[in-house]
Amino acid sequence: xxxxxxxxxxxxxxxxxxxxxxxxxxxxxxxxxxxxxxxxxxxxxxxxxxxxxxxxxxxxxxxxxxxxxxxxxxxxxxxxxxxxxxxxxxxxxxxxxxxxxxxxxxxxxxxxxxx
Amino acid sequence: xxxxxxxxxxxxxxxxxxxxxxxxxxxxxxxxxxxxxxxxxxxxxxxxxxxxxxxxxxxxxxxxxxxxxxxxxxxxxxxxxxxxxxxxxxxxxxxxxxxxxxxxxxxxxxxxxxxxxxxxxxxxxxxxxxxxxxxxxxxxxxxxxxxxxxxxxxxxxxxxxxxxxxxxxxxxxxxxxxxxxxxxxxxxxxxxxxxxxxxxxxxxxxxxxxxxxxxxxxxxxxxxx
Numbered sequence: 655x656x657x658x659x660x661x662x663x664x665x666x667x668x669x670x671x672x673x674x675x676x677x678x679x680x681x682x683x684x685x686x687x688x689x690x691x692x693x694x695x696x697x698x699x700x701x702x703x704x705x706x707x708x709x710x711x712x713x714x715x716x717x718x719x720x721x722x723x724x725x726x727x728x729x730x731x732x733x734x735x736x737x738x739x740x741x742x743x744x745x746x747x748x749x750x751x752x753x754x755x756x757x758x759x760x761x762x763x764x765x766x767x768x769x
Numbered sequence: 770x771x772x773x774x775x776x777x778x779x780x781x782x783x784x785x786x787x788x789x790x791x792x793x794x795x796x797x798x799x800x801x802x803x804x805x806x807x808x809x810x811x812x813x814x815x816x817x818x819x820x821x822x823x824x825x826x827x828x829x830x831x832x833x834x835x836x837x838x839x840x841x842x843x844x845x846x847x848x849x850x851x852x853x854x855x856x857x858x859x860x861x862x863x864x865x866x867x868x869x870x871x872x873x874x875x876x877x878x879x880x881x882x883x884x885x886x887x888x889x890x891x892x893x894x895x896x897x898x899x900x901x902x903x904x905x906x907x908x909x910x911x912x913x914x915x916x917x918x919x920x921x922x923x924x925x926x927x928x929x930x931x932x933x934x935x936x937x938x939x940x941x942x943x944x945x946x947x948x949x950x951x952x953x954x955x956x957x958x959x960x961x962x963x964x965x966x967x968x969x970x971x972x973x974x975x976x977x978x979x980x981x982x983x984x985x986x987x988x989x990x991x992x993x994x
Contacts, residue, residue, distance in 0.1 A: 669778050669779055669782070673779060686837070688794065697825075697826075698837075699840065735797075736797040738794060760828075762794060762837065766770055766772065766775060768772060769771065
């Protein structure tokens with residue numbers, strides 16, 4: 655089992671990890687918070703990386719929307735078209751996944767291309 | 770994101786350079802620029818440089834096109850001069866808050882891995898150490914030795930740098946004497962002294978909390994108390 659240290663949690667180290675995952679033959683997607691309105695736990699620029707085994711590192715919220723982001727990321731790893739996902743109050747899906755903090759978040763999800 | 774771009778981001782990180790990743794969020798087109806280089810050119814350069822200073826990534830909208838400006842600043846660092854009792858609390862607290870910590874103390878009886886495991890220790894004299902460590906706008910310096918022959922050169926060297934925070938331990942009286950000794954130095958009003966936010970700290974751990982709070986305050990709100 656990999657041991658994660660606190661150094662792994664900053665965006666810079668996430669990207670080094672993303673590179674190593676790809677080098678190990680995984681498909682990798684990057685999710686980045688690009689805009690937030692109201693209360694939200696992670697500011698713009700916060701990142702999460704996901705591989706095709708649903709291993710994730712980093713975060714784009716306090717844990718409320720990560721599950722939904724992973725689902726989308728798995729599809730984006732295959733078709734390669736980057737997408738903006740929006741979660742917020744008033745959005746049925748957001749309530750489903752429980753964005754309880756009351757804010758709105760936009761997350762940009764893209765595939766890490768092999769070249 | 771293209772792998773080549775990711776490699777460039779990782780390289781910038783290892784070289785501690787500030788870079789900005791620009792993503793056109795409609796088309797997905799991405800480019801990486803080094804906004805702090807003198808010859809940097811980009812139509813959005815003023816906005817990007819402001820975002821660097823604020824350490825704040827955001828979506829810039831201009832005549833219908835939306836560009837996500839993502840800032841990758843070098844890591845925040847805290848340089849602690851003086852491997853004293855307070856440092857034994859301040860080192861792990863600072864690491865947990867996301868800082869890279871470097872402990873400077875030429876007295877190896879104080880600054881050694883037995884007393885400070887998991888921390889980079891520099892046993893140079895403070896002025897030499899400061900020169901070597903290249904203090905930048907993402908660096909805070911905390912001066913704790915209580916010994917003028919170690920503290921003063923550290924303060925002088927730090928005040929010549931872009932360090933975003935400098936604090937020095939000592940009572941009001943000690944601090945006043947320090948300012949007298951250093952009156953030939955420019956920028957003394959940058960020193961947070963007596964160090965830390967006034968939270969009534971009584972022991973080394975609480976003093977460490979007040980120091981980390983003062984650094985956070987300066988980082989996030991600008992200008993010291």
